[in-house]
Amino acid sequence: MNIIETENLKKFFDSKKGTVKAVNNVSLQVIEGETLGVVGESGCGKTTLGRTILKLIEPTEGKIYFKGNDITDLNGKKMRPLRKMMNIVFQDPVASLNPQMTVYDHLSRPLEIHNMVESENEKIRRMIDILNTMGLKAEHMIRYPHELSGGQKQRVCIARALCVEPDFLVLDEPTSALDVSVQSKILKLLERAKRKFDLSYMFISHDINLVRAISDRMTVMYLGKIVENGKTKKIFNDPKHPYTKALLASVPQPDPDKKVETPLTGDVPSPVNPPKGCAFAPRCSNSKTVCERDDPDLIEAYGRKIACHRYK
Amino acid sequence: MSLEVKRGEPILVIEDLELEFKTEEGIVEALDGIDLVVKKGEIHGLIGETGCGKSVTSLTILGLLDDNARIRGGHVYYKGEDLLGLSQDDLRKNVRGNEISMIFQNPQSALNPVYTAGEQVKESIVLYQSEDKKEAKKLVLDELDRVKLPDPEDVYEKYPHELSGGMKQRVMIAMMLACNSKLLIADEPTTALDVSIQAQFLRVLKTLQKETDLSILYITHDMAVVSEICDIVTVMYAGQVVETANVNKLFKDPKHPYTIGLIHSVPGVETSIEDFDTIPGTVPRLINPPSGCRFHPRCEHAEEKCKKEKPKLERISSDHEVACHFWEDMK
Numbered sequence: 001m002n003i004i005e006t007e008n009l010k011k012f013f014d015s016k017k018g019t020v021k022a023v024n025n026v027s028l029q030v031i032e033g034e035t036l037g038v039v040g041e042s043g044c045g046k047t048t049l050g051r052t053i054l055k056l057i058e059p060t061e062g063k064i065y066f067k068g069n070d071i072t073d074l075n076g077k078k079m080r081p082l083r084k085m086m087n088i089v090f091q092d093p094v095a096s097l098n099p100q101m102t103v104y105d106h107l108s109r110p111l112e113i114h115n116m117v118e119s120e121n122e123k124i125r126r127m128i129d130i131l132n133t134m135g136l137k138a139e140h141m142i143r144y145p146h147e148l149s150g151g152q153k154q155r156v157c158i159a160r161a162l163c164v165e166p167d168f169l170v171l172d173e174p175t176s177a178l179d180v181s182v183q184s185k186i187l188k189l190l191e192r193a194k195r196k197f198d199l200s201y202m203f204i205s206h207d208i209n210l211v212r213a214i215s216d217r218m219t220v221m222y223l224g225k226i227v228e229n230g231k232t233k234k235i236f237n238d239p240k241h242p243y244t245k246a247l248l249a250s251v252p253q254p255d256p257d258k259k260v261e262t263p264l265t266g267d268v269p270s271p272v273n274p275p276k277g278c279a280f281a282p283r284c285s286n287s288k289t290v291c292e293r294d295d296p297d298l299i300e301a302y303g304r305k306i307a308c309h310r311y312k
Numbered sequence: 313m314s315l316e317v318k319r320g321e322p323i324l325v326i327e328d329l330e331l332e333f334k335t336e337e338g339i340v341e342a343l344d345g346i347d348l349v350v351k352k353g354e355i356h357g358l359i360g361e362t363g364c365g366k367s368v369t370s371l372t373i374l375g376l377l378d379d380n381a382r383i384r385g386g387h388v389y390y391k392g393e394d395l396l397g398l399s400q401d402d403l404r405k406n407v408r409g410n411e412i413s414m415i416f417q418n419p420q421s422a423l424n425p426v427y428t429a430g431e432q433v434k435e436s437i438v439l440y441q442s443e444d445k446k447e448a449k450k451l452v453l454d455e456l457d458r459v460k461l462p463d464p465e466d467v468y469e470k471y472p473h474e475l476s477g478g479m480k481q482r483v484m485i486a487m488m489l490a491c492n493s494k495l496l497i498a499d500e501p502t503t504a505l506d507v508s509i510q511a512q513f514l515r516v517l518k519t520l521q522k523e524t525d526l527s528i529l530y531i532t533h534d535m536a537v538v539s540e541i542c543d544i545v546t547v548m549y550a551g552q553v554v555e556t557a558n559v560n561k562l563f564k565d566p567k568h569p570y571t572i573g574l575i576h577s578v579p580g581v582e583t584s585i586e587d588f589d590t591i592p593g594t595v596p597r598l599i600n601p602p603s604g605c606r607f608h609p610r611c612e613h614a615e616e617k618c619k620k621e622k623p624k625l626e627r628i629s630s631d632h633e634v635a636c637h638f639w640e641d642m643k
């Protein structure tokens with residue numbers, strides 16, 4: 001079953017220079033119990049997608065379903081009971097925590113707002129339980145953010161997201177501000193929490209090696225659109241879309257024998273007034289006339305979804 | 313700086329460098345006897361996590377430290393001359409730019425927003441190569457072309473905000489080339505860039521290294537980038553050098569427990585989440601750092617000796633040095 005589904009989801013922003021099509025016609029599913037990786041370079045719309053799905057920003061067009069129910073038009077009040085079922089962890093733990101609030105305060109508010117606890121004792125017990133799951137101790141409750149290391153701050157953010165027992169979490173680059181040795185610890189904790197609480201994740205990242213290691217399926221985005229979507233293993237073993245191919249080939253591996261061979265030329269075009277037709281065409285070595293004219297649809301081929309004229 | 317250094321000979325030699333910072337909370341012992349040799353024509357990676365002292369090392373080389381820093385001992389020899397003995401004036405006239413250049417993580421803050429890219433590169437050309445205006449412009453265009461910027465004429469007229477991050481970083485490299493620098497210090501130059509742009513940038517660096525005799529000290533926290541472009545790698549931990557080796561040796565046969573842990577923390581092609589090996593504990597603060605080997609509180613192999621005695625950087629083969637009392641026991 002799908003925990004999240006979007007149908008032709010669009011999010012446009014108006015700017016002085018024109019309309020930014022940050023998310024443009026995205027249809028995807030997050031299956032219950034899986035980790036869906038969303039990768040792409042800066043400006044591809046992956047962060048906007050995550051926030052639109054949670055309705056932290058209102059979609060321009062399209063539909064969002066949570067556990068099969070249409071939540072697109074729910075207002076703030078009607079969304080509230082859903083808020084505890086779907087949550088988010090942001091990239092920058094410093095900006096996500098209030099410097100004047102202790103860890104206790106941070107965890108206590110969601111528990112109270114959603115009426116999750118009946119007594120102070122129960123609240124404390126719950127907090128200790130969740131802090132322990134994230135590798136923190138009870139004594140951390142009385143700490144302020146500046147008394148914690150970067151990794152500990154991010155653990156608090158994850159604990160805050162988990163304490164209301166959600167079913168679905170958007171993880172928006174949760175480890176990119178952290179050192180590698182800390183990153184690997186956080187990833188292990190996330191994996192453990194996923195099993196313990198039966199969670200589904202949408203893991204947004206620009207780090208392709210990371211997504212390869214932790215996701216079951218993945219979505220590759222380019223300029224607001226999905227270019228390829230399918231099982232992570234399949235895509236890595238045999239990428240089909242020229243952008244996916246080039247992107248995977250650009251990633252350096254922690255192995256001196258494996259060198260990057262064919263880096264992409266050119267830069268990602270501006271999402272204001274993107275190229276006509278296939279957005280990747282100006283950088284694609286196989287681009288044909290049809291690519292510059294028509295935008296390719298996302299179609300089923302090779303056991304995945306691809307948006308490229310070559311696979312019609 | 314007249315000494316000629318041949319390819320493969322040491323151009324920069326750091327010996328037993330000790331440095332501390334005075335802060336309100338106490339003395340931060342930032343560098344605890346660093347040894348580092350960069351040879352002419354090589355790309356030397358300097359890797360470590362936040363606060364290990366890699367950036368401080370590079371700032372020391374160029375004399376760019378803040379007032380609260382104090383060098384406690386050691387030497388930084390560049391072409392045989394100790395840079396620590398030079399005045400700011402000497403450094404500016406004879407070292408910065410024409411001998412050693414540096415590029416930073418954020419090219420946006422390194423470029424002047426009110427001058428075009430071309431004008432900024434021209435400044436270096438006029439200083440070091442040619443004062444003739446017409447010729448200077450031609451030389452600028454040549455340098456922009458060498459760093460593979462598409463349409464140099466166009467880039468020349470652009471202001472920094474009109475260029476993408478990858479292009480700006482390449483303008484920085486063009487500036488360094490215009491100075492005829494022999495040693496480039498690159499401090500996390502691709503951290504702010506996307507992977508496809510990073511790949512383009514690394515390729516430019518690699519080509520320059522092959523075509524010229526440029527030496528590069530490449531500072532990063534990214535193990536994958538190190539394996540991609542470096543010839544030699546030095547690993548730092550909490551202000552100490554723990555291991556220096558040829559890049560193949562470092563990845564295939566690491567000897568220091570910290571290097572081993574670091575390599576296992578990085579997701580690679582065949583790793584899944586269960587394979588992640590993590591290093592217990594966290595990086596120590598450098599006010600009252602651990603005694604002896606600073607890694608000992610997190611090391612599963614640590615014994616009494618590690619607490620008492622700082623291990624020396626020991627040569628274990630022609631291109632491999634390690635600072636661990638028990639390196640022979642590491643698999």
